Amino acid sequence: MRPKNNSLQITSIPCILPLTERTQPHKMQVFYDFGRYCQLLYQAIRSSSEFKSYYRNFVSEMIKTGYDSLPIVILAGAFTGAVLTIQTSYQLVSAFIPKSTIGAIVTQSLIIELAAVISGLVLAGRVGARIATELGTMRVSEQIDALESMGFNSVSFLVVPRVLAGYVMFPIIYIAAATTGVAGGLLAGIVTGQVPMADFLLGARTYFLPWDIIFGMTKSIVFGFIITSISCFKGYYASGGAEGVGKSTTNATVLSCIFILLADLLLAIILL
Amino acid sequence: MIEIKNLKKSFGNNLVWENVSLTVPDGETLAIIGKSGCGKSVLLKHINALMTPDEGSVLIDGVNIFDLNYVDLRITRQRFGVLFQGAALFDSITAYENVAFPLRYFTSLKEPQIHNRVMTCLDMVNLADIGQKGTAQLSGGMRKRVGLARAIVLEPDYLLYDEPTSGLDPETSNEINELINHFSDNLNITSIVITHDMHSVLEIADYAAFLDEQKLSWFGPIAEMTKTKHDRLNSFIRASEYQI
Numbered sequence: 001m002r003p004k005n006n007s008l009q010i011t012s013i014p015c016i017l018p019l020t021e022r023t024q025p026h027k028m029q030v031f032y033d034f035g036r037y038c039q040l041l042y043q044a045i046r047s048s049s050e051f052k053s054y055y056r057n058f059v060s061e062m063i064k065t066g067y068d069s070l071p072i073v074i075l076a077g078a079f080t081g082a083v084l085t086i087q088t089s090y091q092l093v094s095a096f097i098p099k100s101t102i103g104a105i106v107t108q109s110l111i112i113e114l115a116a117v118i119s120g121l122v123l124a125g126r127v128g129a130r131i132a133t134e135l136g137t138m139r140v141s142e143q144i145d146a147l148e149s150m151g152f153n154s155v156s157f158l159v160v161p162r163v164l165a166g167y168v169m170f171p172i173i174y175i176a177a178a179t180t181g182v183a184g185g186l187l188a189g190i191v192t193g194q195v196p197m198a199d200f201l202l203g204a205r206t207y208f209l210p211w212d213i214i215f216g217m218t219k220s221i222v223f224g225f226i227i228t229s230i231s232c233f234k235g236y237y238a239s240g241g242a243e244g245v246g247k248s249t250t251n252a253t254v255l256s257c258i259f260i261l262l263a264d265l266l267l268a269i270i271l272l
Numbered sequence: 273m274i275e276i277k278n279l280k281k282s283f284g285n286n287l288v289w290e291n292v293s294l295t296v297p298d299g300e301t302l303a304i305i306g307k308s309g310c311g312k313s314v315l316l317k318h319i320n321a322l323m324t325p326d327e328g329s330v331l332i333d334g335v336n337i338f339d340l341n342y343v344d345l346r347i348t349r350q351r352f353g354v355l356f357q358g359a360a361l362f363d364s365i366t367a368y369e370n371v372a373f374p375l376r377y378f379t380s381l382k383e384p385q386i387h388n389r390v391m392t393c394l395d396m397v398n399l400a401d402i403g404q405k406g407t408a409q410l411s412g413g414m415r416k417r418v419g420l421a422r423a424i425v426l427e428p429d430y431l432l433y434d435e436p437t438s439g440l441d442p443e444t445s446n447e448i449n450e451l452i453n454h455f456s457d458n459l460n461i462t463s464i465v466i467t468h469d470m471h472s473v474l475e476i477a478d479y480a481a482f483l484d485e486q487k488l489s490w491f492g493p494i495a496e497m498t499k500t501k502h503d504r505l506n507s508f509i510r511a512s513e514y515q516i
Contacts, residue, residue, distance in 0.1 A: 146360035149320050150374050151350040
């Protein structure tokens with residue numbers, strides 16, 4: 001069945017350097033890796049128009065990245081909120097500070113900072129490790145070469161859907177983490193008797209700003225991009241068998257965590 | 273026709289080989305032989321431009337594959353079927369889906385037609401009853417045969433085999449060799465096979481290329497290989513304990 005009637009549209013994507021070729025460690029490895037990372041992103045952007053080649057993967061990646069991650073993110077969010085309420089009420093022991101302040105601090109902290117960062121760090125381990133391992137294993141077992149040799153654009157097939165799924169699903173995950181975090185904090189306040197529900201909600205409502213949600217979602221989109229793009233990069237260029245895949249996975253997780261913290265600081269400086 | 277001209281490849285300061293030139297006429301089978309680590313797989317990966325050389329060219333029907341833009345390169349790659357050393361089956365889908373995979377993306381065939389084509393290919397490699405088995409459930413020989421079925425499903429002009437019989441028992445190796453002969457003789461596919469197995473070479477190849485000492489040390493028809501005075505090639509043949 002020669003593909004005379006080629007149903008997969010092949011669009012013009014320049015290949016600056018052969019992506020599949022692995023070379024020896026470079027003397028300026030950091031710059032070399034950064035160049036390859038930018039090259040991979042450039043190819044991913046250019047090949048994002050080949051929607052037919054990756055829409056199936058895109059749907060399954062959204063499920064794996066988003067839906068499957070919800071339990072751990074909800075758990076992390078709820079416990080963070082609960083602990084935050086208990087610790088804040090422990091520190092604010094004063095007759096001059098109204099209990100509603102605790103609700104305000106917990107809600108603001110979760111929406112602005114903790115929901116995005118905690119879910120980002122958790123997903124750097126869960127999603128980042130999965131992506132790097134999947135692509136790394138595909139690389140060392142020649143599955144990526146097989147894709148390329150069939151005429152596929154392996155970047156559009158493997159990298160684009162994963163990065164796009166990160167873009168789409170991380171804000172949803174952030175909202176889940178923030179919501180369950182606030183709920184966990186409220187519940188902890190009620191159960192321990194340290195913050196009555198009415199006071200908690202009064203504080204949360206009084207200091208709530210819609211911009212905080214936008215700020216948190218912006219963070220989550222950036223974190224989603226960091227995690228998926230770094231993990232794709234590390235997995236796509238993995239080499240050296242099982243040990244190499246393990247190294248790529250570790251690097252993907254560690255680098256994702258580092259860049260999440262850096263981006264968190266930068267976004268706080270720029271946007272607040 | 274595949275023509276390789278003055279190909280040179282190195283990784284950093286390590287020269288793999290240089291001045292590699294050979295021609296594979298249409299419908300013929302070339303076996304590339306040589307010691308482990310001499311760069312046979314590297315050479316194979318240059319033929320469909322999975323790797324790029326330092327110098328030289330690979331002409332597919334007169335067109336240098338390294339001069340093609342990425343669009344044309346991908347279209348040209350669809351003329352090749354490749355059987356990788358470990359079969360390189362996609363382990364997230366079933367064996368059947370692996371064979372159907374290129375059809376779903378590169379043809380406009382409907383599901384019944386895809387099914388017919390997949391079953392025809394699986395039947396050719398004697399795996400018509402593979403059903404919905406996952407790739408992890410397959411033996412080494414079965415994986416290679418599924419890989420072969422996937423390689424031929426788009427009716428390629430060229431087939432590249434990277435050690436198709438390595439790690440297989442003699443009986444399964446013979447089956448694979450028969451399949452390679454079948455594709456070459458009946459489907460007129462031009463094949464390039466990397467192998468250590470001299471029995472396979474004599475069984476399937478029309479030409480042989482011996483990579484040694486970082487160059488193409490010997491290239492010619494199989495009939496001449498068996499009479500060659502080339503010391504290192506003779507030594508390589510003898511080492512495989514094959515009695516010519």
